[in-house]
Amino acid sequence: MIRLFWRDLALAFRSGGGFGLGLGFFLILVTLVPFGVGPNSERLMAIAPGILWVGALLACLLSLDRIFALDFEDGSLDLLATAPIPLEGVVAVKALAHWITTGLPLVLAAPALGFLLHLDSAAYRWLMVTLLIGTPALSFIGAFGAALTVGLKRGGLLMSLLVLPLYIPTLIFGAEVIRRGAGGFLVATPLAMQAGITAGSVALLPFAAAAAIRVALR
Amino acid sequence: MASIWEWANPRKFMAWTDRALPLLSVLSACIFIIGLVWGFFFTPDDYRQGATVKIFYLHVPSAMMAINIWGMMLVASLIWIVRRHHVSALAAKSAAAIGMTMTLIALITGAIWGKPMWGTYWEWDPRLTSFLILLLFYIGYMALWEAIENPDTAADLTSVLCLVGSVFALLSRYAVNFWNQGLHQGASLSLDAQENVADVYWYPALVAIAGFILLFVTLVLLRTRTEIRARRLHALEMRERVQGQ
Numbered sequence: 001m002i003r004l005f006w007r008d009l010a011l012a013f014r015s016g017g018g019f020g021l022g023l024g025f026f027l028i029l030v031t032l033v034p035f036g037v038g039p040n041s042e043r044l045m046a047i048a049p050g051i052l053w054v055g056a057l058l059a060c061l062l063s064l065d066r067i068f069a070l071d072f073e074d075g076s077l078d079l080l081a082t083a084p085i086p087l088e089g090v091v092a093v094k095a096l097a098h099w100i101t102t103g104l105p106l107v108l109a110a111p112a113l114g115f116l117l118h119l120d121s122a123a124y125r126w127l128m129v130t131l132l133i134g135t136p137a138l139s140f141i142g143a144f145g146a147a148l149t150v151g152l153k154r155g156g157l158l159m160s161l162l163v164l165p166l167y168i169p170t171l172i173f174g175a176e177v178i179r180r181g182a183g184g185f186l187v188a189t190p191l192a193m194q195a196g197i198t199a200g201s202v203a204l205l206p207f208a209a210a211a212a213i214r215v216a217l218r
Numbered sequence: 219m220a221s222i223w224e225w226a227n228p229r230k231f232m233a234w235t236d237r238a239l240p241l242l243s244v245l246s247a248c249i250f251i252i253g254l255v256w257g258f259f260f261t262p263d264d265y266r267q268g269a270t271v272k273i274f275y276l277h278v279p280s281a282m283m284a285i286n287i288w289g290m291m292l293v294a295s296l297i298w299i300v301r302r303h304h305v306s307a308l309a310a311k312s313a314a315a316i317g318m319t320m321t322l323i324a325l326i327t328g329a330i331w332g333k334p335m336w337g338t339y340w341e342w343d344p345r346l347t348s349f350l351i352l353l354l355f356y357i358g359y360m361a362l363w364e365a366i367e368n369p370d371t372a373a374d375l376t377s378v379l380c381l382v383g384s385v386f387a388l389l390s391r392y393a394v395n396f397w398n399q400g401l402h403q404g405a406s407l408s409l410d411a412q413e414n415v416a417d418v419y420w421y422p423a424l425v426a427i428a429g430f431i432l433l434f435v436t437l438v439l440l441r442t443r444t445e446i447r448a449r450r451l452h453a454l455e456m457r458e459r460v461q462g463q
Contacts, residue, residue: 144382148362148375158365162379165354166386169393176397190396197389208382215374 001085001093008097011070022059022102023109029055030113041118048117049127049178055113056106056131057138057167061160063102064142067094068150068213077150081217087210095143095206096136103135119182126181130194134174137198140205141166147209151216170197226303228446235439242439246432253426261419273331275423279430281324284352287317287434291359292384295377305442307373308449310380311363312441316434318356325349344394351390355383369449 033051037043071077080090110131111124119127145163149155173194180187225231257275294310297303328346329339340346362379366372 148379149365151371152365155365158361161354161361162358165351165358165390166382168351169386169389172390172393172397193393193396205382208378212375212378215371215378218371 001089004080004085004090005093005097008094009100020105022063023105025062026055026059026106026109026113029058030116033117045118045120048114048119049123049175049182051117052110052114052119052127052131052178053134053171053174056103056110056135057164057171059106060102060135060138060142061163063098064146064159064163065149065156067098067143067146069146069155072150072216077213078217081213087213088206091143091147091206091209091213092140092202095139095209098143099136099139103131103139106135107131119178122184123178123182126178126187130174130177130191133191133198134170134194137170137194137201138167140198140201141170144205144209144212147212147216150213170194173197223301223303226301226305228305231305232443232446235443239436239439239443242432242436246429246436249425250429250433253422253424253429257419257422257426261422270331270334271419273327274419275426277324277327277331278423279427280320280327281349282427283430283434284317284321284324284349287313287320288352288355288384288387290438291317291380295380298373299377299381304373304449305446307377308445309438309442310376311373312445313434313438314356314360314363315441316437318353318360320430320434321349321353321356325353342398344391344398347394347398348387348391351394352387355387359383 030051033047034044037047068077071080081087083090107128110127114124114127142163145159145166148162149159152158173190176190177187177194180190225234254275258272261272263271291310291313294306294313298307298310325346328349332341333339359376359379362376363372366375
């Protein structure tokens, strides 16, 4: 399983773009927003938490089909399914690798982009914390969505339709944490809720995703 | 009556529904009409809301059904996963479109009522938002059914989606509550009589709800029959193609 983890990481780094693509998309999205709503810094400050979270969501979505689709096409997924490690473990490892190549860079880059959007200075800490806690949920929920659509020819659009509604609770609590952090309010409740969603997704969704993959490989 | 599992046999399901459907159709049409006519024409106008209160007889039952149909799909999906009865999977598939329509009816009647009462068609209120999210879940579920060619694979994957989706739909409901304070009033109908609307509105509303439930049962049986027939037709076509070669 550890070897699978390094293999997935290496593939993401080498296959040109998998690693930086999400970040680039995040940057472009944040650059586009001021063009859309105008450069007024107060307005940008008000919408920055939401934009940063929605951007993280979309950047994550963009790279989801890489989790299983390539392995499904060249048959390695069949090998992994018959390998002596549980398929649930394979899913979890792949989702973790996806998080390290997509979620973690977003967490690290977010403060710089928050700076571009005039995010309130009190909110930077919470931006980092909530992204760090929330983005694993995005990867694991996304892995489930990718598993559902793995056998389909043009699954990309369908996958966004399936995955984005599942992202809603994470988004709500994440943006709420930043908003409260910026206003100097208590952030414990939404943060705890978000941590709960992440813990639940990490613990349970690999089983659902593995079930979906078994159906697709049947 | 025999065990409900007899329905798992498509032939018995078809035979039973063949006899029950005419009766059910007439019954649901009657109760539906009685409930709505009673509600629309034989109840007084509300002293503050005027005649707009009468949209209640469409809005509340359809909103209830929108949620309960998802629950029924969840049960049907579980039965499919555990016991692998095809009728169950097809019933879940048939229910989805009806559930989506009910969600739309609830949203649209709510918007029509909201304009004169709240002064806005749409507000990002927790209840309204959760219904919009529910609509998205229905659309995703139906899209997944449409996208997969093999019917058994489709049934499996949509069932898993229905299970996971239920958890996330509930989560969204509470997350949305947390996110914004509501404009929507609390429950108009509950078993706790203290919270209910006045009796004049309560009885026709009950009849309307019964009408909606019967309508749903009738439609879902009808659509499931259609699905079973489509499946048989497909099997016949395949057989002919094989024999023709």
